Amino acid sequence: MIVELENNGEKMRSDLKRRIEEIPNINVKYRTNINPKNLESLIKKLKGIGQSSNIIVIESVDKKIQIQAAKDSRVDVISFSEPAVLKTIFPGVISLTKQNHSFIEFSLAPIIVKNKSLQSKNLRNLYRGVQLANKLNANYIISGNFDDIYSLRHPRALISVCHTLLGISLLRAKNSFSKNVVSLLNRVQMRQDKNFIELGVKLINRGEI
Amino acid sequence: MPLNKQEILNSIWASLWKYFGLKEASRVGLWLVDINFLEGFGIIRFSHQTKEIVISALTLITEISGNKIVLSTIKTSGTIHSIQITKKLLLK
Numbered sequence: 001m002i003v004e005l006e007n008n009g010e011k012m013r014s015d016l017k018r019r020i021e022e023i024p025n026i027n028v029k030y031r032t033n034i035n036p037k038n039l040e041s042l043i044k045k046l047k048g049i050g051q052s053s054n055i056i057v058i059e060s061v062d063k064k065i066q067i068q069a070a071k072d073s074r075v076d077v078i079s080f081s082e083p084a085v086l087k088t089i090f091p092g093v094i095s096l097t098k099q100n101h102s103f104i105e106f107s108l109a110p111i112i113v114k115n116k117s118l119q120s121k122n123l124r125n126l127y128r129g130v131q132l133a134n135k136l137n138a139n140y141i142i143s144g145n146f147d148d149i150y151s152l153r154h155p156r157a158l159i160s161v162c163h164t165l166l167g168i169s170l171l172r173a174k175n176s177f178s179k180n181v182v183s184l185l186n187r188v189q190m191r192q193d194k195n196f197i198e199l200g201v202k203l204i205n206r207g208e209i
Numbered sequence: 210m211p212l213n214k215q216e217i218l219n220s221i222w223a224s225l226w227k228y229f230g231l232k233e234a235s236r237v238g239l240w241l242v243d244i245n246f247l248e249g250f251g252i253i254r255f256s257h258q259t260k261e262i263v264i265s266a267l268t269l270i271t272e273i274s275g276n277k278i279v280l281s282t283i284k285t286s287g288t289i290h291s292i293q294i295t296k297k298l299l300l301k
Contacts, residue, residue, distance in 0.1 A: 112271060150277040153268050157282060160264035165228065170261075 002055065002181075004031050029185060031055040033079070036065055046074050055188050057105065061088050070096035076188055080129055081107035081145050083122050089129045094138045101199050103184050104138050106130060107145035108158055111165070123165065130166045141184060142176045212273055214244050217251070220273045221280075224266040233262055242289060248300060250283070252292055260285060 003020070021028055032054040036042035042058070042065055049056060058069035059079040069075045070093050078097055080086045086106070097104055106129060110122035133140045142162060146152055153161075155177045162173040190196045195203040218241050225234045237259045244251035255263050267280040283299070286292040 112269065114271075150271065150279055153279070154281055157264055157268040160261045161268055164261050164265040 001026050002029050002031055004033060029055060031057055033057045033059060035059050039064060039068055042068055046072060051192060053188065053192055055184065059085055061085050063088060063090065066093045067096060070100060070102065073100060075102055076184060077103045077105045079105040081105060083110045083125060086125045086129050089132060091132065091136060094133055094136045098138055101187060103180065104133055104140040106140060106142050108142060108161065109145040112146065112151050127166055130168060134168065139180060140176055141180045212246065212276065214241060216273055217241065217244060220270055221266060224270050228266060228269055229262055237263060254289065
């Protein structure tokens with residue numbers, strides 16, 4: 001389970017965090033969302049969380065910030081969840097995430113809104129973004145990101161929505177909900193390992209297999 | 210406010226029309242076989258070729274007659290007989 005905390009958990013009490021982690025049979029991971037206003041702010045915010053065990057997610061409408069974030073190995077996900085951010089997706093950032101083995105995030109929340117014109121507009125933008133990511137063979141994950149509990153759906157149902165409305169193949173849609181998320185968690189784990197140099201390169205001690 | 214069978218069926222058709230249009234909706238062959246409001250389940254029959262479309266249409270329904278609702282698929286099967294067996298197992 002990936003938990004996204006409001007204000008990056010600044011107000012989260014340590015006893016509450018401990019209680020969440022004590023729930024049996026649930027592997028809890030946290031994600032830190034960063035919405036930098038400019039490049040300096042991004043660099044400053046990333047400085048403090050280099051070795052963080054949280055999933056680091058950057059969301060910005062500024063293309064320069066997106067490029068810088070995609071280049072940075074500490075960043076795990078470049079999020080395009082919000083409709084305004086989704087409109088700014090471009091091939092350069094997708095290519096950089098591929099090089100850095102990080103991920104692009106899309107969200108299905110914008111297409112489950114009541115306003116019909118907004119819904120069709122969001123669907124059009126999401127379709128465009130997803131097709132671009134597919135064309136460039138990008139690593140992407142799809143999240144629900146729903147605000148309302150009545151909008152929550154089973155991942156299998158969301159896979160069907162991705163397949164039918166966004167034109168993603170069933171296998172690829174399944175991967176974006178399961179396999180890619182596991183790869184993302186492995187990436188976070190490897191980032192914390194000091195012996196890990198880059199994907200496929202790790203320093204090992206003598207005698208260690 | 211309690212819902213009825215016709216409202217459920219109408220909302221599924223409306224969702225099919227809204228998201229997939231006449232061409233796809235005409236291929237579905239939708240049939241509401243069984244619905245139980247007390248236990249909160251139902252069985253619908255449709256063409257196997259439109260399985261993903263129907264699951265999507267059910268997923269995208271958010272309210273019926275002003276009531277917030279979530280329609281979630283539990284199991285799909287090739288025959289009504291085997292889905293009845295699954296239903297019995299689930300309700301045990």
